[in-house]
Amino acid sequence: MIYTMHKEALLARSLKSKGTPTLLGGQLPINVINNSQYIPPLTTGDQVTEKYVADDLPSVDHAIHTALSDKNKTILLVGPEGSGKTTALEKLVVDWAKGEHLQNVSYIFQFQFRELNSLDGMLSLETFMSHHHSHFSPESMCQVLQKPESLLFVFDELDQYKHSLDPSVHTLCSDPRQLASVSCLVASLLHGTLLTGAAFLVASRPTGCLQFLSGSRVDLLGFLKPQRKAFVNGFFTDPAIANRALMNMEKTLGFYDFCTSPRFCWTVCSIYKSLMDADERLPETLTQVCVSIMVHLIQVLSLNEARSRDLVSALGKMASHCFLDQRSGCTKEEIISFGFQQFLTSQSSADAFLRLDGDLESDGCVFSFHSQVMQEFLLAAAFFLDKSTSESMKEMLEKHEGHAKFLDVYLSGLSEPNQRRPLETLLGEFDSDRILDFKSWLKSSSQETLEGCYKEKHYRCFRRLHQSQNESLVKEIITPSARIGISYGDVGLQDCVALNYVFMCLGEMEQLNLYCAKDLTEEKAEMLAPAMALSQKIILLQSFLRPGSVPHLASALSKGRTKELDLSHSHLGDASFKLLCTGLRDCKLLKLKLAVCRLTAACCGDLVSVLTSGTSQLCVLELMYNELGDQGLTQLCQALRSPHCKLQELQLQTCQLTAASMEVLSTALCSGQSDLRKLTLTYNTIGESGVDLLSRSLQHPLCKLQSLELFDCQLTDACCASLAEALKSEHCCLLELDLSVNDLGQEGALLLCEALSRPGCPLEKLGLTRCELTQLVYEVLGSLLRSGTSRLKSLSVAMSSVGDQGAKHLWDAVAHPSCLLEDLNVEMIHLTDACVGDLCAAVRASKTLRSLDLKNNLLTNASVPALVQLMQESHNMQELNLRYNDFCEEAFNMLDQCDKINY
Known part of the structure; x- marks a missing residue:
């Protein structure tokens, strides 16, 4: 009987909820429920973090029921203003009272924290409960409270509670009959000393009071799309x-x-x-939405122009006071000091904008804004209307920085005549001096921001410009010199909208830099697609692209002017790459970077289709660190044999290739159709047999390869004979060869030197770092460089233990007038101070040397004066690398004197 009566009483109380819907305050929860308009807001929380992803978030109803069924005794429902907390709690109570949910709970007791603020005196819990739920007699309430494990307490609006929940400031009680203050009773309930075993559901905006409560937290997200x-x-x-x-x-x-x-x-x-x-x-902007709301409210209030201005001015003063004091509300005395006296009638004009807690006739009542969005807008509008203060725009913005999130955005929108005009018809004209002051601040601060490299400040600038909806202003502020490097890093959806607007106003951009965009969703990519299409270069290095975003990128490529796309380290995967290929087949792309994209041989068929489409302009393709394997390369070779393929550079570092795919590659290079000029096979197990096959292609008259990188391909001197034969061939056009980190040894290197001595050998760049070279090899190389037949301009012979004696042959060559070397790398060959005299003499004598790498040698402070003087006097030398030598701190001051020295 008591159980049924309690349910009927809760339903009756819900139906009698006081208040009326207001434009900013929203509908009454019971009206939403009774009119079947309830849509459960979405939520996330500790208990669902692993189970749900962004596209499958639980509703608040599901999250609460799950938490209660898991026997969580305290559930904290946390969300911002208007996110649906109160309506969700009301729906839960109504559903229980109707017998639809939570029927394992015997009784639900519902409280509003703000209603508890005014309760004074000492009460027992039994008396307090009977007072709040008058349909219970004291005897029946005592009976109900004896089974706390069957009870659920629902507390709403913790953020409005004026008492502390810190257990250390209360003497917590455990007896329902013990007399205590209401604040002590509430704290005792929520900390589990009273009615141990009862369940509690507490709703709040994010607030400091939450730190004193433990339990299962459910964060309310509200409505997604x-x-x-x-x-x-x-x-x-x-x-x-x-x-x-x-x-x-x-x-x-x-x-x-x-x-x-x-x-x-x-x-x-x-x-x-x-x-x-x-x-x-x-409306087309947030400012216009707020203008429309203001116009509607003022028209409903039927105020004349003077009173309307006074109301907005008073609201602006209150908004500023609340922001600066970090308070949600003001007392009656405070708002009267802001100029509200004339609006505090029985049907208050302030009600349209403010929420009243308490009795209007009482001095203890509190006023707060229904909406922080409008609170900030009112502050901006009041500043442009109020001439009573001499405060400058910059001072006002600095004062509210960190408190008002959208203030500068609203000021930007309201500074434009077409956006503020509907308000001016009701409030009168805005102050022209203040608008000019803002315009001046906007231009100067934007230009200063864009000269820096802080992405958050860049995006803030773009948001202001987007809100202004002034294309000529965008072009005035974002000059050509400011268009390189803006928009760096991760982006939110709001940033995407503002950035896209700026790009559309400018018409084209050199690059869209989205390096390390952590979560490029479909919605973000859709918003950015027009900006992508206007960009010459798109950087998505180390970004995470959700599958839904890839079609928008593909569409932008097919419609746009992008010539370079960097997706390196994006972990794209075969499936997403297949989607991307729909845009790659018909675009202006010249360079595509796909390093570390988790691609396999399965993607190569789509890639071949792109390269042989007849419309693809792609000439540089980077595929390093993908598991393509021999099967993948074999498929790619089909493209190299096609007359439609325009590929000139192919990078295949660490792609799990072996000699098994080198024959088909060699055949493709000799087909007469391949335009490939540069091939990188670094960190693949090519071996001697693979190099033999490639060497044959180098001798073919139709092979156009000019650069071959075989860094760390597990080669020995056995491969050098075939490479030497290729270099001797009259048809060989190889200009660059990197054989570093292979065990070529003396015999292999000498075979290569013999080939290089052939008149007409085209090689200009040779890499032999860590190839087990000897002093004899250095001697032969020195002779070769002096011979007048060598075309070598760049030589790397680092990481060989030849010391000063071996290097002497190179210094003699560098000094020789026939030597053409421009770049020389002798890192870690055990050079000492004893070689510096010969080194300096050689560099001074050379007319071509520009760069010398001496890293990781044994040079000391004693060599520094001579090296500094050398670099200061030399006109040819552009760079000297001295890092990781045995210098002490005192040498660094001398090295600082020359900016051409790296140390």
Whole structure:
């Protein structure tokens, strides 16, 4: 009998909920429930982090029921203003009272924290409960409280509670009959000393009070796009009108965090309805939305121009006071000091903008803003209207920095005549001096920001420009010199919208740099697609692209002017790459970087289709560190044999290749169709047999290869004979050869030197780092460089233990007039100070040497003066690398004197 009576009483109390819907305050929860308009907000929390992903988040109802079924005794429901906490709690209670959910709970008791603020005196828990739920007699309440494990307490609006929940400031009680203050009773309940075993559901905005409570936290996200769509479709009866409203809402507002608020969705839909009923245009910016809300509220209040200005001025002063004091509300005395006295009537004009807690006639009542979005807008509007202060724009912004998130954005929007005009018809003209002051600040601060490299400041600048909707202003601020390197790093959806607007105003950009974009979702990519299409270069290095984002990138490539795309370290995968290829087949792309993209042989068929399409312009392809294997390379060779393939550079470092695929590669290089000029096979197990096959192609008259990198391919001197034969061939056009980190030894190196001595040998760059070279090899190389027949301009013979004596042959060659060397690398060959005299003499005598690498040798402070003087006097030398030698701290001051020395 008591059980049934309690359910009926809860339902009756819900149906009698006081209050009326307000544009900014939202609908009454019970109206939403009774009108079947309830859409469960989404949530996430510790208990669902691993189970759900962004596209499969639980509803708040599901999260609460799950937490309660897991026997969590305290559940903290946390979310920002208007996110649906109160409605969700009301729905839970109503459903229980109707017998639909949580029937394992015997009794639910519902409380509002702000209603508890005014309760004074000493009470027992039994008396307190009977007072709050008067349908219980003291005897029946005592009986109910004897089984706490069957009870659920629902507390709403913890952020409005004026008492502390810190257990250290209370003497917690455990007896329901013990007399205590209400604040002590509440603290004792929530800390588990009273009614041990009962369950508690506490809702709050993020607040410091939460630190004193432990339990299962459920963070309320509110509405994402699908829920907003359902809400708008339910709000408007006409599907065509609903679709128009939804499209505008998503385009104009959908990228802001506060659009997850069900209350804000209701506010926007209400304004859209009034605008469409009046056959007026829908807003295009957040500023215009807020202007429309303000215009609607002022028209409803029927205030004249002077009173309207006074109201906005008073609201602006209150908004500033709340932001600066980091408070959510103000006392009656405070708001009167702001100029509200004339608006505090029985039907207060302030009600449209403010929420009243308590009795208006009482001095203890508290006023707070329904919406922080409008709180910031009112602050901006009041600043442009109020001439009573001499505070400059810069001073005002600096004062509110860190408190008002959108203040500068609103000021930017309101500084444009077309956006503020509807307000000026009701409030009078904004102060022209203040608008000019803001414009001046906007230009100077933007230009200063874009000269720096802080991406957050860049995006802030773009958001202001987007809000202004002034194309000429964008072009004035973002000059050609400022367009390189902007938009660096991870992006949010709001950043994507602002960045895309800037790009569209400018018409083209040298590059879109999204390095390390941690989560490029479909929505972000869709928003950025026009900007991508306008960019000459797109950098997505170390970014994570969700599969849904790839089609938008592909579409941008096919429609745009992009010539270089860097997807290195993006872990793209075969499936996403297949989607990308739809855009690669018909685009202007010249260079594609796909290093470390988790590609396998399975993607190579699609790649071949792109390269042989007849429309692809791709000439540089980087595929290093992908598991292509011999099967993948064999497929790629089909493209190299096609007359439509324009590939000139192919990088295949660490692609798990072996000699098994070298024959088909060699055949492709000799086909007469391949335009390949540069081939990198570094870190693959090619071996001697693989090099023999490649060497044959180098001798073929139709092979166009000019650069071959075989760094660390497990080669020995056995491969050098075939390479030497290739270099001797009259048809060989190889200009660069890197054989570093292979065990060529003396015999192999001498075979190569013999080939290089052939008149007409084209090789200009040779890499022999860590190839087990000897002093004899250095002697032969020195002779070769002096011979007048060698075309070598770059030589790397690092990491060989030849010391000063071996290097002497190179210094003699460098000094010789026939030597053409421009770059010489002798890192880690055990050079000492004894060689510095010969080294300096050689460099002074050389007319070609520009760069010398002496890293990791045994030079000491004694050599530094001579080397510094050498670099200061030399006109040819551009760089001397002295890192990791045996220098002491005192040498660094001398080295600092020459900026051409790296140390």
